[in-house]
Amino acid sequence: MRSFERSFKVEEYDLAATLSSGQAFRWKPRGESWEGVIHGRWIALTQRIDGIDARVAKAVEEWDWLIQYLQLDCDISTVIQTFPKDPHLGEAVSTCKGLRLLRQEPWECLASFILSSTKQIVQIQQIVELLCARYGEPIASAAGSAAFAFPTAAGLAALSEQELRDCKMGFRAPYLARTARMVQNEVNLDAISKLELERAREELMKFPGVGRKIADCVLLFAYGFQQAFPVDVWVLKALRQLYFPRRKPTPGRLLRFTQNYFGPNAGYAQQYLFHYMRTKRS
DNA sequence: GTCCAGGGATTCA
DNA sequence: TGAATCCATGGA
Numbered sequence: 001m002r003s004f005e006r007s008f009k010v011e012e013y014d015l016a017a018t019l020s021s022g023q024a025f026r027w028k029p030r031g032e033s034w035e036g037v038i039h040g041r042w043i044a045l046t047q048r049i050d051g052i053d054a055r056v057a058k059a060v061e062e063w064d065w066l067i068q069y070l071q072l073d074c075d076i077s078t079v080i081q082t083f084p085k086d087p088h089l090g091e092a093v094s095t096c097k098g099l100r101l102l103r104q105e106p107w108e109c110l111a112s113f114i115l116s117s118t119k120q121i122v123q124i125q126q127i128v129e130l131l132c133a134r135y136g137e138p139i140a141s142a143a144g145s146a147a148f149a150f151p152t153a154a155g156l157a158a159l160s161e162q163e164l165r166d167c168k169m170g171f172r173a174p175y176l177a178r179t180a181r182m183v184q185n186e187v188n189l190d191a192i193s194k195l196e197l198e199r200a201r202e203e204l205m206k207f208p209g210v211g212r213k214i215a216d217c218v219l220l221f222a223y224g225f226q227q228a229f230p231v232d233v234w235v236l237k238a239l240r241q242l243y244f245p246r247r248k249p250t251p252g253r254l255l256r257f258t259q260n261y262f263g264p265n266a267g268y269a270q271q272y273l274f275h276y277m278r279t280k281r282s
Numbered sequence: 283g284t285c286c287a288g289g290g291a292t293t294c295a
Numbered sequence: 296t297g298a299a300t301c302c303a304t305g306g307a
Contacts, residue, residue, distance in 0.1 A: 022303055117304035123290060124303080170288030175305085211305050232303035274303075286307090293300075 002059035009051040010072050014098025016047065018070075021275045022121045023102055023221045025112050025128045030145070037132075038069050039105060040149040042141035045070075057140040057147075071103055079226075079265045088242040089262075089269055092276035099275055101268060102221060106189040108150040109222035114176050114209045115169050116217075123168075130167045135159065153183035175209025182207060197225050220267040229258045229266045238273040 019027035019034050027036040033044040033055075043066070046053040054066055067073060076098075083089055115131075116124050128150075135155050136148030156164070157180040164173035183189060187207075192200045200223060204215040219228035231239070231254070239254060249257070262269040 113303075116302090118287085118302050119289090119304095120291065120302045122292095122302095123288095126290085165288085168288075168290085171286085172288085172304095209305065213304065217303065230303065233301085234303070278303095284307105287305100289302105291301090293298100295296100295298085 002061055004057075004059050005053065005055045006063055007048070007051060007053050008063075008067070008070075008072055011050075012076050012098050013052060013070075013072075013100060014047075014096075015045055015052060017096060017098060017275060018100045018102065019045075021099060021271065022278070023217075023271070024104055024109075025121070025125045026132070026150075035142075035145060035147075037139065037147055037149060039065050040137065040139055041065075042139055042145075042147040044142065055142075057142055068103055071100055074100065076100065079268050082263045082265050083269055084261060084263060088238075089272065092238075092272040095280065096272050096275045099272060101226075101271055103224055104222045105150070106192070106218065106222040107153055107183060110179065110183075110189070110204070110207070110210070110218050111150070111153075111156070111176060113214045113217045113221075114179060114207070115172050116214070117172060117209070127167055127169050131156075131164075131169075134167065153180045156180035157184045172209060175207075179207040179209065193223050197227060200225065201228075220270075226265045226267045227259075229262065229270045231255075231258065231270075232274070234274050234277045235270055238277045242273075 015034060019036070027034050033046045035042070035044050037043070041060070042057045044055045052070070054063070080093055083093065112124065112128055115127050119127070132148040132150055135151040139147050139149050141147035156176065159177065161173050161177055164177055169176065192203050195203065197219065200219060201215045204210055204218055205212065213230050213232060216228040216230035219225040220230060239258070240248070243257065258266060
């Protein structure tokens with residue numbers, strides 16, 4: 001049965017926190033809803049007390065793609081149970097109750113995070129929006145909001161460096177251009193999901209502009225490797241303040257700590273710490 | 283280890 | 296309101 005709308009029942013899911021927590025960059029609040037694009041489909045999501053309502057512009061046969069993207073089958077309480085019991089993480093988890101990890105498309109995630117380096121989230125959103133509006137396929141959407149798919153790797157590979165720079169991405173332009181060509185020609189992004197964590201990370205780090213941090217973002221947000229633990233400026237600040245208040249740990253020591261201490265769902269713990277640090281006080 | 287590469291949002295005086 | 300700071304970094 002084709003349908004335009006569907007309600008999903010889910011507990012402990014904070015849509016606003018999840019969609020604005022710097023893991024995806026295309027979600028916009030509009031009235032009561034959040035509008036975005038998943039797998040080339042425009043969609044509006046609305047938070048309800050007992051779940052989430054979804055509305056698309058073109059009727060669909062099934063909604064598995066959305067369940068997968070939002071990770072609606074994830075039992076968050078089971079994840080949180082695996083966290084170490086410490087007051088800092090506990091505070092982050094209770095402050096950011098309902099924060100979830102998404103499961104995004106690898107190419108969009110990879111390209112977006114190449115653009116993320118030393119940019120603030122607002123600016124990344126602007127760059128990505130410009131890129132999509134100029135070079136993404138127009139798609140059906142609700143009246144009053146034009147929508148575009150995320151540009152394909154082939155589409156971006158065909159652009160000049162200057163055309164990319166004109167989307168305000170600065171020195172990241174050649175990285176994105178070369179990565180787009182690699183994805184178009186030789187690298188199969190789907191194959192990476194079948195690899196072990198370390199092998200998958202190695203493969204991602206072969207792309208220009210992708211180091212450990214960005215690789216870990218893609219591993220966590222697109223491929224679902226829940227042990228991946230991206231360390232950015234905010235998380236570094238959190239780790240130093242909360243876990244190493246006196247001494248200044250070496251990068252190696254810090255890396256080992258993040259890999260051992262937070263357990264099998266370290267990536268989730270990371271997301272709570274990140275969002276907690278970014279949103280507290282203000 | 284150091285330095286550099288956009289530029290705009292945010293903070294601060 | 297103008298200046299300074301900062302940013303989901305990586306590469307040379």
